[in-house]
Amino acid sequence: MMQSVRDGAPLRRFLSSSAAIAITTLSAVAAPAPVFAQEELNALVWCDHTDPALLEPFEKANDVKVNVKVYEGTGAGLSILDQSQPGDWDVLVIDGVDVHRAIDLDLLAEMPADALPTADIFPEVRMEANNTKDGKTYAVTEKFGYNTISYDKTKVDPKDMQDLSVIWSDKYKGRIALYDYYLPMIGLVGLGLGKKTSELTEADMPAIKEKLAAMRAVSKQVSDVVSSQTALATGEVDILVGGGEWITAVLSADKPSLDWTIPEQGAVRWAQSIGVMKDSTKQDLALKFVQYILSPEGQARLATSSCYWAMPANAKAGEFLNDQQKTALRFSEQAEYLKKTQLYPIPSAELDQQFQDAWTEMLQQ
Amino acid sequence: MADAGTLTSATALEDADRRKAWGFVAPALLWAAAFFVVPFAFMAAMSLWKREGRELVRVWNFDNYARFFSENALFQGLVNSLEITVIVTVISVLLAYPLAWIIAERVPKRLQRMALILAILPFWTSYVVRSYSWLLVLSKNGVINQMFMNIGLISEPLELASTRTATVIGFVHFFVMLLTLTIYSNLIQLSPNYRRAAADLGANAFQTFWHVVLPLTLPGIMTGAFLTFVLCIGDYVTPQILGGNNELVLPQIIMLQLGRRADFPMAAALSIVLMLAVTVAYVACARWLKIERA
Numbered sequence: 270m271m272q273s274v275r276d277g278a279p280l281r282r283f284l285s286s287s288a289a290i291a292i293t294t295l296s297a298v299a300a301p302a303p304v305f306a307q308e309e310l311n312a313l314v315w316c317d318h319t320d321p322a323l324l325e326p327f328e329k330a331n332d333v334k335v336n337v338k339v340y341e342g343t344g345a346g347l348s349i350l351d352q353s354q355p356g357d358w359d360v361l362v363i364d365g366v367d368v369h370r371a372i373d374l375d376l377l378a379e380m381p382a383d384a385l386p387t388a389d390i391f392p393e394v395r396m397e398a399n400n401t402k403d404g405k406t407y408a409v410t411e412k413f414g415y416n417t418i419s420y421d422k423t424k425v426d427p428k429d430m431q432d433l434s435v436i437w438s439d440k441y442k443g444r445i446a447l448y449d450y451y452l453p454m455i456g457l458v459g460l461g462l463g464k465k466t467s468e469l470t471e472a473d474m475p476a477i478k479e480k481l482a483a484m485r486a487v488s489k490q491v492s493d494v495v496s497s498q499t500a501l502a503t504g505e506v507d508i509l510v511g512g513g514e515w516i517t518a519v520l521s522a523d524k525p526s527l528d529w530t531i532p533e534q535g536a537v538r539w540a541q542s543i544g545v546m547k548d549s550t551k552q553d554l555a556l557k558f559v560q561y562i563l564s565p566e567g568q569a570r571l572a573t574s575s576c577y578w579a580m581p582a583n584a585k586a587g588e589f590l591n592d593q594q595k596t597a598l599r600f601s602e603q604a605e606y607l608k609k610t611q612l613y614p615i616p617s618a619e620l621d622q623q624f625q626d627a628w629t630e631m632l633q634q
Numbered sequence: 635m636a637d638a639g640t641l642t643s644a645t646a647l648e649d650a651d652r653r654k655a656w657g658f659v660a661p662a663l664l665w666a667a668a669f670f671v672v673p674f675a676f677m678a679a680m681s682l683w684k685r686e687g688r689e690l691v692r693v694w695n696f697d698n699y700a701r702f703f704s705e706n707a708l709f710q711g712l713v714n715s716l717e718i719t720v721i722v723t724v725i726s727v728l729l730a731y732p733l734a735w736i737i738a739e740r741v742p743k744r745l746q747r748m749a750l751i752l753a754i755l756p757f758w759t760s761y762v763v764r765s766y767s768w769l770l771v772l773s774k775n776g777v778i779n780q781m782f783m784n785i786g787l788i789s790e791p792l793e794l795a796s797t798r799t800a801t802v803i804g805f806v807h808f809f810v811m812l813l814t815l816t817i818y819s820n821l822i823q824l825s826p827n828y829r830r831a832a833a834d835l836g837a838n839a840f841q842t843f844w845h846v847v848l849p850l851t852l853p854g855i856m857t858g859a860f861l862t863f864v865l866c867i868g869d870y871v872t873p874q875i876l877g878g879n880n881e882l883v884l885p886q887i888i889m890l891q892l893g894r895r896a897d898f899p900m901a902a903a904l905s906i907v908l909m910l911a912v913t914v915a916y917v918a919c920a921r922w923l924k925i926e927r928a
Binding site: 341342344346347370381393443446449452489490491492493495496499500503504505554572617618619622625626628629630632633 | 688706707708710711720747766769770773774775776792793795796854874875878879880881882887890892893894895897898
């Protein structure tokens with residue numbers, strides 16, 4: 270008898286599950302059929318391209334579903350491409366300094382220059398040397414920003430932030446976070462040493478290492494984007510070296526005390542580029558997506574994407590940004606900032622290795 | 635003839651049993667071969683290549699291993715990993731054992747399941763979210779510092795976040811739950827007759843625990859400790875979020891090789907080193923990790 274009772278329980282569960290499935294199925298059949306997109310576009314991107322507010326207008330206008338995969342670091346992105354089949358990806362977003370790595374690997378397709386709003390892009394970030402090869406356009410800068418100094422203006426003297434040497438001075442010892450990416454950080458060190466980022470060589474390594482050690486000694490932590498934002502927002506640190514509008518702008522509404530500046534010596538500028546994959550079977554649609562991202566409207570959405578804010582490369586995007594957004598991005602001050610900043614270093618593979626080793630060494634100190 | 639016939643049929647039965655056994659084991663072997671042995675062989679082979687500039691040099695050499703042992707920053711990653719893992723394992727065992735014992739021995743049987751669910755409740759939240767939550771709790775303006783300052787215990791906030799202490803706290807919070815489960819499952823299988831016999835022989839409560847209960851629950855402790863070791867030494871998330879990069883553990887150094895430069899050979903070599911550390915831990919615990927038939 271007991272046996273039959275125990276046996277009955279799974280049967281009831283099965284029947285109730287079946288009923289639930291049947292009801293769900295019937296509901297699905299009875300409900301209006303969802304409209305499925307006709308085509309799909311696969312984009313390998315940075316996290317700012319995942320915002321539905323950015324993608325949905327393009328998807329609706331073109332009856333397409335944009336599938337995005339996020340990666341961090343060019344090495345990781347190229348590895349994903351290496352493990353993919355030709356044609357798997359249609360669009361690639363890549364660090365502006367690494368476009369030639371992708372071109373050399375024959376990953377990017379040539380795009381018709383006349384189909385792109387290159388003339389509307391801030392001249393300083395057009396970066397023809399990076400985005401083109403032999404006169405052919407393979408990528409276009411879509412967004413840029415600065416690796417500079419972010420700080421809490423209620424906790425530090427903003428005047429001190431105008432001098433880059435603050436990053437290795439004792440004045441704010443234990444209240445500084447360092448952004449964990451060696452390329453822009455070594456670029457900043459170079460600027461602090463009076464060197465242009467494009468002119469850093471192996472001979473500068475001893476001085477760079479010395480300054481990295483000095484920065485380490487006065488810092489509280491070395492952290493990624495989220496941890497850096499958390500540290501600034503919670504008051505764990507008062508200064509973030511390597512930060513910029515992309516760290517503080519998104520927090521501007523909740524934490525108006527957070528600010529950023531470009532010191533007298535200048536700062537480092539980063540840029541991200543977008544291109545069409547050479548093996549894409551949807552070249553036209555992929556180009557359409559690139560054009561949408563580069564349009565003033567698409568640029569405004571990308572600039573204020575939920576993952577991180579940064580300057581739109583297209584100067585006309587200002588028409589689609591509200592005053593609060595423009596203030597957070599310092600839209601009107603870009604002319605001055607662009608003059609004062611330099612693209613971060615583009616080292617040879619050998620120098621890149623030395624940069625990384627110096628950074629690892631610093632982290633272990 | 636009859637004996638020979640019996641022998642033949644016995645051998646045939648043994649052969650059939652052996653084939654059946656292989657049939658049962660084969661899926662597991664194939665699984666292990668496909669998802670462990672083959673990938674491991676690829677990784678081992680790749681660790682003997684090297685990256686020169688942007689090129690992958692597919693010539694076997696030990697350069698990556700030589701770099702690991704000669705560059706202090708890389709070798710220190712292993713030292714940090716081992717130190718943190720040992721500290722976490724010891725603290726987790728010390729906290730989990732009394733908790734498991736209380737649940738198994740002091741909580742009424744009908745409430746034990748509920749107590750276990752409560753003990754493992756933190757497992758239900760995302761690992762990353764839990765780590766960031768700890769970061770907020772341990773920060774200068776976090777709950778702990780604010781509480782200590784409010785009751786006058788400290789005048790300045792303690793430096794808790796972005797330290798090794800924070801990493802250890804984050805790990806211990808996670809692994810105490812795991813160890814509680816393994817130790818509890820061992821404790822409830824222990825027959826009360828052992829304790830009764832010890833009492834009959836004149837042992838007091840402490841002597842019974844020390845000489846009878848503890849040795850008999852060692853397999854549970856060691857199983858949990860080994861799992862803790864394996865999961866802790868290979869973890870990237872907790873040190874990355876809570877440690878503030880103030881010291882790098884080996885998984886962080888592995889990630890550093892991949893992020894920008896895609897130096898897979900070096901990352902593979904470091905992964906092999908990590909695996910050797912786990913193998914050594916297994917050998918050390920093997921005595922207690924034997925799977926035996928009851």
